[in-house]
Amino acid sequence: MGVRIVTDSTADLPAEVREEYGIEMVPLYVHFGDEVFRDQVDMSPDQFFRRLTAEKERLPQTSQPSPGDFAEVYRRLAEGGDTIVSIHISEAMSGTLQSARAAREMLQGADIRLIDSRLVTACLGHVVLDCAQAARDGASADEVVELAESLCSRTNLFGAIDTLEYLERGGRIGRAQALLGSLLNMKPIVTLSDGVVAPAGRVRGRSRVIPELVRLFGEAVGDRTADITVVYAAQPDGVDELEQALRATGRVGRVRRGQIGPVVGTHAGPGVLGVAFTVKE
Structure with missing residues (x-):
């Protein structure tokens, strides 16, 4: 027992x-038309993102x-x-x-x-x-x-996503709807608030994503430390750089890397880079 x-x-x-x-x-479950897959069982994240990008006109559904x-x-x-x-x-x-x-x-x-x-x-x-x-x-x-x-x-995340299209089409956009209609080349950054996706800001161009994620992390953690997971979707672009920048703050404890899975990827899309963190007591 x-x-x-x-x-x-x-x-x-x-x-x-x-x-x-x-x-x-x-x-x-993830549904591509009449095909049904068990998330993380019948379909791996890599398999899912390959199919998601290949079938752009047919957004999968989840249940x-x-x-x-x-x-x-x-x-x-x-x-x-x-x-x-x-x-x-x-x-x-x-x-x-x-x-x-x-x-x-x-x-x-x-x-x-x-x-x-x-x-x-x-x-x-x-x-x-x-x-x-x-x-x-x-x-x-x-x-x-x-x-x-x-x-x-004590746990939250900040994530930069290439587009809000997937959140909007999947009905999970929450309060991040305030970021819709942003200017060309603006990268929205989201967080979690009251159990839903919420806006945390936006930056112009990919080059400013990592500095802003690190700034938001530092603001949330303050003078404490946090265990982190560096999160990505289809490709681990920027993961090394983000991890190094977060470590450089001196506020990081345990470090992991994690790829979002098919269900989360259905709503977030293939272009995601972020940090999940748990602030230590």
């Missing part, structure tokens, strides 16, 4: 990391897991006597947590704690990884839930 961590595929955690930390993942998808995982863990802490994409962005709730109702007697992270992609991944480490170190379910809530409140 112990505490097991469940998340969904929008945490964008590679399979080898999930295996190392004993994390269970319930995938969302949440079914309650049955969650129930299958929850049942297996509960039968082993484990308490389940299930941490998911912001409910303001997806119905995934709603499916998880329905699955919990199907499994009366199982101890399942549900958490709306109000986050997505590597931000969610940060919370899930740290909670999985705590569970592996022997933390109780109550302690893991308390840790998750604390981590969620």
Whole structure:
């Protein structure tokens, strides 16, 4: 008996990391016309972005897991006597947590704690990884839930995207709609606020993206330090430079790199560079 961590595929955690930390993942779905793929299972990020750029006229769609998808995982863990802490994409962005709730109702007697992270992609991944480490170190379910809530409140991202078209067409643009209609060659920068995508600014030209991301990171972290993940989409252009610039601030702890997956990529598009961070207490 112990505490097991469940998340969904929008945490964008590679399979080898999930295996190392004993994390269970319930995938969302990506639809290209009549074809349906399980996010991070049937289609890798590289495969997805190749297809996304090749089929520009046909934007894929995404859908949440079914309650049955969650129930299958929850049942297996509960039968082993484990308490389940299930941490998911912001409910303001997806119905995934709603499916998880329905699955919990199907499994009366199982101890399942549900958490709306109000986050997505590597931000969610940060919370899930740290909670999985705590569970592996022997933390109780109550302690893991308390840790998750604390981590969620200290985690965010800043991301530069080539175009808001994908967010707009996918219905996930949130308050970043204020950046629509920007001038030619302006690069929008987004963040997360109250569980939705929100504007953080915009810069003219790619050369100014990294300095602005570093400035926003420094402003958010202040005199503290933060664990970070440098995030990219189709190509890791600028990843080395951004990582070096962030390290140079002296405010960086653990450093990872992460590629956004098919579901997140459907809404963000192929041109993304950013930093997810968790400020240390």
